[in-house]
Amino acid sequence: xxxLEVKNIEKHFGxxxxxxxxxxxxxxxxxxxxxxxxxxxKTTLLRCLNFLEVPDKGSIIVRGETLFDxxxxxxxxxxxxxxxxxxxxxxxxxxxxxxxxTALENVTLSEKLLAKERPDFKQNKKEILEEIxxxxxxxxxxxxxxxxxxxxxxxxxxxxxxxxAIARALALQPDILxxxxxxxxxxxxxxxxxxxxxxxLADQHTTMIIVTHxxxxxxxxxxxxxxxxxxxxxxQGDARQVIDHPKEERTRQFLTKY
Amino acid sequence: xFWSVTQSLLDGLWTSFEIFIFTLLFSxxxxxxxxxxxxxxxxxxxxxxxxLVWIIRGTPLMLQLIIIFYGPGLWLGHNIWNGSESGRIxxxxxAFSINYACYFSVIFRGGIEGVPVGQREAxxxxxxxxxxxxxxxxxxxxxxxxxxxxxxxxxxxxKDTSLARIIAAYELTFAGYSFMKSSxxxxxxxxxxxxxxxxxxxxxxxxxxxxxxxxxxR
Numbered sequence: 001x002x003x004l005e006v007k008n009i010e011k012h013f014g015x016x017x018x019x020x021x022x023x024x025x026x027x028x029x030x031x032x033x034x035x036x037x038x039x040x041x042k043t044t045l046l047r048c049l050n051f052l053e054v055p056d057k058g059s060i061i062v063r064g065e066t067l068f069d070x071x072x073x074x075x076x077x078x079x080x081x082x083x084x085x086x087x088x089x090x091x092x093x094x095x096x097x098x099x100x101x102t103a104l105e106n107v108t109l110s111e112k113l114l115a116k117e118r119p120d121f122k123q124n125k126k127e128i129l130e131e132i133x134x135x136x137x138x139x140x141x142x143x144x145x146x147x148x149x150x151x152x153x154x155x156x157x158x159x160x161x162x163x164x165a166i167a168r169a170l171a172l173q174p175d176i177l178x179x180x181x182x183x184x185x186x187x188x189x190x191x192x193x194x195x196x197x198x199x200x201l202a203d204q205h206t207t208m209i210i211v212t213h214x215x216x217x218x219x220x221x222x223x224x225x226x227x228x229x230x231x232x233x234x235x236q237g238d239a240r241q242v243i244d245h246p247k248e249e250r251t252r253q254f255l256t257k258y
Numbered sequence: 259x260f261w262s263v264t265q266s267l268l269d270g271l272w273t274s275f276e277i278f279i280f281t282l283l284f285s286x287x288x289x290x291x292x293x294x295x296x297x298x299x300x301x302x303x304x305x306x307x308x309x310l311v312w313i314i315r316g317t318p319l320m321l322q323l324i325i326i327f328y329g330p331g332l333w334l335g336h337n338i339w340n341g342s343e344s345g346r347i348x349x350x351x352x353a354f355s356i357n358y359a360c361y362f363s364v365i366f367r368g369g370i371e372g373v374p375v376g377q378r379e380a381x382x383x384x385x386x387x388x389x390x391x392x393x394x395x396x397x398x399x400x401x402x403x404x405x406x407x408x409x410x411x412x413x414x415x416x417k418d419t420s421l422a423r424i425i426a427a428y429e430l431t432f433a434g435y436s437f438m439k440s441s442x443x444x445x446x447x448x449x450x451x452x453x454x455x456x457x458x459x460x461x462x463x464x465x466x467x468x469x470x471x472x473x474x475x476r
Contacts (some may be wrong), residue, residue, distance in 0.1 A: 040464070050382075052382065063456075086385045092380065098400065099399065100398050100474075101475075110384035113386060114385060153475070154475065169383075
């Protein structure tokens with residue numbers, strides 16, 4: 001069974017159609033890269049999955065559960081919105097770390113807030129918080145940031161900040177981890193360390209959607225690639241196939257720029 | 259002579275201090291409410307707040323004070339403030355609170371809008387509630403942004419308390435001035451200035467302290 005099914009998503013801002021009839025699905029443990037020029041709708045698609053935008057049409061189904069269906073009343077869509085969001089993790093282009101918290105606090109904050117809602121929180125407060133703390137530390141170690149846990153975001157390089165953001169997104173163990181151009185805001189010499197971390201996650205079969213402009217990275221790391229242009233999926237398929245032997249003329253034109 | 263001047267100036271300082279403290283107490287929350295009004299989705303409310311801010315910022319505080327103190331007596335036929343010292347102070351606090359709330363609302367709006375949207379979105383995708391996002395993510399960043407402009411306004415307020423003299427409230431400047439008038443001596447005026455300088459000096463230290471405490475993040 002697919003972990004994610006996206007069916008006929010449409011989204012417009014005013015009279016501009018940003019997404020038109022976008023459908024795809026994903027297998028558990030696979031990595032999907034979405035490529036396309038700026039303004040093609042890739043980021044909007046990702047934001048729809050995280051409910052930062054509400055699609056005008058279509059449905060989103062995770063592990064067989066319909067999280068969103070535009071045909072249902074809006075009230076019902078907003079119900080349990082927080083819980084629905086937790087199926088997805090999001091890594092932003094501009095990191096969006098919380099500046100007033102250390103790297104470790106950034107990673108553990110949301111987990112701690114959610115733990116407060118657990119019925120046994122009062123009883124086992126100490127154990128629960130310690131567990132969250134050590135989970136956070138383990139994630140930062142995995143990101144190669146063992147020495148940086150107590151640093152504040154402004155004391156970290158862009159690459160380090162983005163790795164903290166990845167750890168923060170992983171902390172809630174989402175079904176699908178989304179990356180919105182994770183290296184676009186970084187200096188060229190810092191992109192490598194972030195891509196390496198994402199590659200490591202792919203090797204562990206983390207289910208991921210990566211919006212990226214790094215074509216060779218997409219080719220090597222992703223299992224599937226979607227090429228988008230003007231809000232529609234022009235071509236999708238096996239990653240190497242799409243990059244090395246694109247079927248569509250528009251895909252070919254786009255790829256010659258890289 | 260020195261001690262009697264000191265005694266009078268301390269009396270005046272107390273009145274100035276009362277005006278200062280109560281104005282802050284009322285104008286801070288009122289300013290926050292107005293800032294929410296100015297950012298409201300409701301166009302009419304936004305327009306009302308903008309008009310109020312325009313009128314209040316566009317006219318002298320002294321004029322507002324005169325209208326608020328004398329207006330009700332002339333319109334209603336009886337003075338709602340009563341003629342005593344406490345009535346004068348109350349009227350001053352009312353006029354000042356409205357005036358300062360308008361200035362504060364603009365500062366607060368800047369502080370709230372200055373926090374990048376990405377901060378709220380990051381909180382949302384991490385499953386936080388709206389109030390968690392406000393209290394755990396946005397609030398401190400907003401406070402950090404408003405401290406420098408707020409320190410300006412608060413220091414201005416200290417000196418604006420002297421405007422209460424126009425409705426004969428016995429505040430610090432009035433106290434110093436009365437010695438010049440009665441005894442023809444000018445040194446109490448300089449002495450009065452020293453009182454203001456110490457008042458503002460303490461506030462400056464306080465604001466420096468707050469800024470330093472918030473210096474650990476950017």
